Amino acid sequence: MKYEHQLIEKKWQMKWDTESLYSAADMKDIENPFYNLFMFPYPSAEGLHAGHAFSSTGSDIYGRFMRMHGKTVFQPMGYDSFGIHSENYAIKVGQTPQFMLSRTTKHFEEQLRSLGHGYDWKRTVTTSDPDYYKWTQWLFTLCFKAGLAYRKEAKVNWCPSCKTVLSDEQVIDGKCERCGTVVERKDLTQWFLSITKYADRLLNNLENIEWPSKIKQAQKQWIGKGEGLEIKFSNIAVWTTYWETIFGATFLVVSPEYLLSKLAPDVSVESIRYAEHALEKSADERRTNRKKTGENTGLTVLNPATKDQIPVYVADYVIEGVGTGAVMGVPAHDSRDFEFAKKFNLPIVPVVSYANSEINQSIKKNERSSEEPGALTNSGDFNGLSSNGEGKDAVRKWLVEQRLAEPQTNYHLRDWLISRQRYWGAPIPMVFCETCAQKGDGEVKSGTWNAAGWYTVSEENLPVLLPEITDYKPKGEGKGPLANHKEFYETVCPKCGEKAERETDVMDTFVDSSWYYLRYPTVGLSNSSEVPFDLEVTKKWLPVDLYFGGAEHSVLHLLYARFMNQVLFDQKKVSFEEPFPHLYAHGLMIKDGAKMSKSKGNVVNPDEYITKFGADTLRLYIMFLGPMDGSPDFRDTGIEGMQRFTNRVWDLLNDVNRGVSKKDVSAIVSKMHQTVKKVTDDINVFHYNTAISGLMEFVNELKDSEIGDDKETWKEALKTLTTLLAPFTPHLTEEVWREVLNESGSVHTAPWPMHDESKIIPDQIVVAVQINGKLRGQIEISKEESENEEKVTLKAKVDEQVAKWLEDKSIRKTIYVKGKIVNFVV
RNA sequence: GCCGGGGUGGCGGAAUGGUAGACGCGCACGACUCAAAAUCGUGUAAGGUUACACUUGUGGAGGUUCAAGUCCUCUCCUCGGCACCA
Numbered sequence: 003m004k005y006e007h008q009l010i011e012k013k014w015q016m017k018w019d020t021e022s023l024y025s026a027a028d029m030k031d032i033e034n035p036f037y038n039l040f041m042f043p044y045p046s047a048e049g050l051h052a053g054h055a056f057s058s059t060g061s062d063i064y065g066r067f068m069r070m071h072g073k074t075v076f077q078p079m080g081y082d083s084f085g086i087h088s089e090n091y092a093i094k095v096g097q098t099p100q101f102m103l104s105r106t107t108k109h110f111e112e113q114l115r116s117l118g119h120g121y122d123w124k125r126t127v128t129t130s131d132p133d134y135y136k137w138t139q140w141l142f143t144l145c146f147k148a149g150l151a152y153r154k155e156a157k158v159n160w161c162p163s164c165k166t167v168l169s170d171e172q173v174i175d176g177k178c179e180r181c182g183t184v185v186e187r188k189d190l191t192q193w194f195l196s197i198t199k200y201a202d203r204l205l206n207n208l209e210n211i212e213w214p215s216k217i218k219q220a221q222k223q224w225i226g227k228g229e230g231l232e233i234k235f236s237n238i239a240v241w242t243t244y245w246e247t248i249f250g251a252t253f254l255v256v257s258p259e260y261l262l263s264k265l266a267p268d269v270s271v272e273s274i275r276y277a278e279h280a281l282e283k284s285a286d287e288r289r290t291n292r293k294k295t296g297e298n299t300g301l302t303v304l305n306p307a308t309k310d311q312i313p314v315y316v317a318d319y320v321i322e323g324v325g326t327g328a329v330m331g332v333p334a335h336d337s338r339d340f341e342f343a344k345k346f347n348l349p350i351v352p353v354v355s356y357a358n359s360e361i362n363q364s365i366k367k368n369e370r371s372s373e374e375p376g377a378l379t380n381s382g383d384f385n386g387l388s389s390n391g392e393g394k395d396a397v398r399k400w401l402v403e404q405r406l407a408e409p410q411t412n413y414h415l416r417d418w419l420i421s422r423q424r425y426w427g428a429p430i431p432m433v434f435c436e437t438c439a440q441k442g443d444g445e446v447k448s449g450t451w452n453a454a455g456w457y458t459v460s461e462e463n464l465p466v467l468l469p470e471i472t473d474y475k476p477k478g479e480g481k482g483p484l485a486n487h488k489e490f491y492e493t494v495c496p497k498c499g500e501k502a503e504r505e506t507d508v509m510d511t512f513v514d515s516s517w518y519y520l521r522y523p524t525v526g527l528s529n530s531s532e533v534p535f536d537l538e539v540t541k542k543w544l545p546v547d548l549y550f551g552g553a554e555h556s557v558l559h560l561l562y563a564r565f566m567n568q569v570l571f572d573q574k575k576v577s578f579e580e581p582f583p584h585l586y587a588h589g590l591m592i593k594d595g596a597k598m599s600k601s602k603g604n605v606v607n608p609d610e611y612i613t614k615f616g617a618d619t620l621r622l623y624i625m626f627l628g629p630m631d632g633s634p635d636f637r638d639t640g641i642e643g644m645q646r647f648t649n650r651v652w653d654l655l656n657d658v659n660r661g662v663s664k665k666d667v668s669a670i671v672s673k674m675h676q677t678v679k680k681v682t683d684d685i686n687v688f689h690y691n692t693a694i695s696g697l698m699e700f701v702n703e704l705k706d707s708e709i710g711d712d713k714e715t716w717k718e719a720l721k722t723l724t725t726l727l728a729p730f731t732p733h734l735t736e737e738v739w740r741e742v743l744n745e746s747g748s749v750h751t752a753p754w755p756m757h758d759e760s761k762i763i764p765d766q767i768v769v770a771v772q773i774n775g776k777l778r779g780q781i782e783i784s785k786e787e788s789e790n791e792e793k794v795t796l797k798a799k800v801d802e803q804v805a806k807w808l809e810d811k812s813i814r815k816t817i818y819v820k821g822k823i824v825n826f827v828v
Numbered sequence: 829g830c831c832g833g834g835g836u837g838g839c840g841g842a843a844u845g846g847u848a849g850a851c852g853c854g855c856a857c858g859a860c861u862c863a864a865a866a867u868c869g870u871g872u873a874a875g876g877u878u879a880c881a882c883u884u885g886u887g888g889a890g891g892u893u894c895a896a897g898u899c900c901u902c903u904c905c906u907c908g909g910c911a912c913c914a
Contacts, residue, residue: 215832215833216831216832216833216908216909219831219832219909219910220831220832220908220909220910222831223830223831223832223909223910223911224909224910226910226913228913228914230914240914241913241914242914243913243914244914255914288912289911289912290912291912292912294912318912319912319914320912320914321912321913321914323913324912324913324914325913325914328914329913329914330914331914332914336914337829337912338912338914339914412913414910414911414913553908553909556909557909557910626840626841626851626852627840627841628840628841629841631833632841633907634840635839635840637839637840637853639839639853639854640839640840640852640853640854642853643852643853643854644852644853646867647852649867691840691841691842691851691852692841692842692843692850692851694851694852695841695842695850695851695852696850696851697851698850698851698852699850699851702851768847769847770846770847771847772846772847772894772895774894774895775846775893775894775895775896776895777847780847814894815894816894817846817894817895819846819895822846822847823846823847823895825846825894825895826894827894827895
């Protein structure tokens with residue numbers, strides 16, 4: 003009987019649906035909850051590709067594994083449907099985003115169903131749905147009321163192609179994360195969320211969550227906490243983490259911004275001209291210009307440690323926003339300063355030694371080397387000091403005691419810019435009233451920015467609906483398309499009732515995705531339109547038990563979501579700080595050695611493989627390619643090999659009435675228990691490729707066994723194999739379980755098999771024999787014999803292959819590793 | 829430059845310090861067939877041999893150990909993150 007994958011897969015997908023196998027009737031009344039979350043995709047028009055199939059299958063296998071462990075698994079799916087990606091595509095094909103959406107989500111659902119994933123389709127989330135973004139807006143108002151949302155004019159990242167601003171996190175190598183265009187800098191007034199206030203907590207909590215270290219590392223690096231000193235050089239403060247090099251600071255450099263805003267007009271005309279010119283450069287141009295250009299300002303300042311007057315320069319290698327925007331130039335210990343000093347003929351003074359006992363003396367004597375700075379020729383030569391920890395501490399103490407410096411902590415993390423001058427997003431739910439602004443009235447009084455005139459839209463008036471307009475394309479004038487629609491922005495002030503205007507920018511998509519995991523369990527509850535998330539159900543299901551997703555979200559989504567959750571925690575809306583205590587980051591599937599992308603034309607659509615080979619074979623194949631956290635290469639040849647395996651398994655499992663001969667029973671029982679252990683252990687750590695190889699070995703063992711009378715062992719082996727395979731091949735095993743083995747209920751709720759440690763070791767064991775660590779022979783012993791070291795070593799000694807190596811040699815030492823190895827040292 | 833992964837057959841990849849290359853792909857040969865496909869069987873690290881024996885072998889150089897792909901030191905290459913971050 004041939005395995006008809008098309009019929010069987012469709013049959014069970016429909017049946018699971020009618021049986022609600024993957025959907026709890028009542029989210030509040032369940033036991034052993036396990037929230038198995040997969041990062042939701044944005045519903046692209048192309049549909050999902052093999053990379054999605056790879057990652058979502060990885061998540062699904064774990065969910066099924068947990069379900070068979072008696073957990074009630076909640077595995078929802080939704081769509082991150084707002085955002086530039088979806089909107090850009092709609093523009094390209096000349097449709098509205100709304101129109102595109104209805105087709106794309108439907109296509110996604112069909113594809114995900116055809117892969118056999120056990121999603122709860124009754125509880126989905128679509129971020130562009132008013133029922134959803136109502137609460138995204140509510141979240142923004144919550145931040146505003148907590149003093150965590152503010153407006154500020156700032157030099158921001160502007161993508162000239164997407165015609166919107168971007169957050170720092172969305173600029174990769176100076177380019178737009180979405181379209182790859184070089185971003186420009188633009189002065190705009192924008193909404194920010196104060197994520198920097200959470201920098202320390204975001205950093206410290208990393209200790210307590212079970213995440214891959216590389217993701218933690220990336221977040222740590224992005225937060226970039228630097229504990230340094232702020233040191234006054236006359237009226238200019240510099241910030242440094244290398245304060246011990248201050249004795250070698252022979253000049254000072256300020257950024258162009260610093261010069262123009264704080265030092266002009268007391269500086270040279272040339273330096274002002276230089277600074278103005280530098281500001282016209284794009285961020286990318288400035289970033290990649292490694293030439294140390296600059297200009298003398300004519301000012302001098304006092305080096306507080308050496309008491310020397312040193313010149314002040316302006317140069318664009320100093321960046322506004324890092325530290326104070328001014329740095330001390332220590333050419334002997336910093337390669338950039340060195341290059342600069344060479345160019346401008348500034349003195350290069352190495353700071354020599356701070357050996358602990360002489361520290362005070364050294365400092366007082368202001369010890370300097372008489373060596374020529376010519377020794378410092380390459381940029382790698384600037385260490386030596388930073389490694390001297392004790393000296394460094396002594397200098398710090400001295401500087402602070404002398405009141406020359408103050409401790410100051412700086413972060414790389416910036417506040418999150420969430421305004422987007424686009425159409426396809428959640429409108430920022432704010433109203434500005436000019437009348438109130440004149441009087442200084444506003445919803446919050448804030449010291450950090452002038453909030454006068456700004457009001458949140460109250461909860462009963464949410465959502466602020468995104469109007470359906472046809473002229474939704476961005477124009478690039480610094481305002482979003484909604485600014486052209488009076489009917490949208492004209493409103494009245496909630497305070498004084500005068501004419502007022504709505505904010506016309508929309509929110510960054512990452513705000514939408516920063517809280518979606520909270521919404522899922524509440525979908526479908528009677529109060530779901532009254533609350534963002536029901537308290538009882540949230541308490542039951544959250545935090546997420548396993549979050550499965552791509553490493554590319556290390557510092558975007560994963561940081562924002564943690565931040566939002568912590569805000570909600572502080573506002574007493576949730577009882578946990580970290581939403582994802584356990585994260586698994588899968589790798590990226592590639593094709594022919596390159597990342598799958600439309601532009602390369604190497605995107606693999608799983609549909610044709612499902613049609614040709616079936617979902618189960620595809621699932622096995624992509625999981626077998628390599629480890630889940632690697633970058634497997636999708637190749638067509640391998641899948642045919644997996645189809646052979648699927649067919650072999652099908653034939654084997656249908657051969658229910660055969661038995662196994664007495665002589666092979668022990669080997670089969672042992673292999674069965676080994677396989678149970680191996681597959682269980684491997685799934686626990688997401689090593690699906692080796693779990694599958696273990697299953698293949700078990701299948702080979704069964705196929706090669708001699709036919710005999712022992713039907714009970716055979717039947718048990720088949721049953722075990724079926725359950726172990728179930729997470730990987732849900733359709734085939736379900737067919738076998740219910741129709742061939744005639745078991746009651748679904749295989750996916752059947753109990754996961756347990757292994758018996760005592761049955762793992764077979765009756766006959768092969769032990770390797772080594773002489774001086776080199777393999778010289780093998781002996782076969784029984785299980786009982788393996789316990790007896792003397793017996794084993796004797797048997798090894800007299801083995802024909804081994805004996806000839808022992809002739810004329812005396813054995814100095816014998817090592818026996820039970821049931822594994824005998825090593826004679828001669 | 830800093831921080832993290834990795835370097836193992838023709839390929840994807842396995843190996844709690846204990847028989848390196850599991851499992852699979854590919855390839856070769858054989859069976860079945862008029863023939864092919866499919867399927868099944870055998871072989872497949874390199875050198876060596878009719879076949880065995882044996883020798884070498886996990887990027888390179890040292891070291892620890894009865895025993896090293898695995899641990900330590902140095903070094904080369906590669907992939908990912910951050911970066912004129914002071």
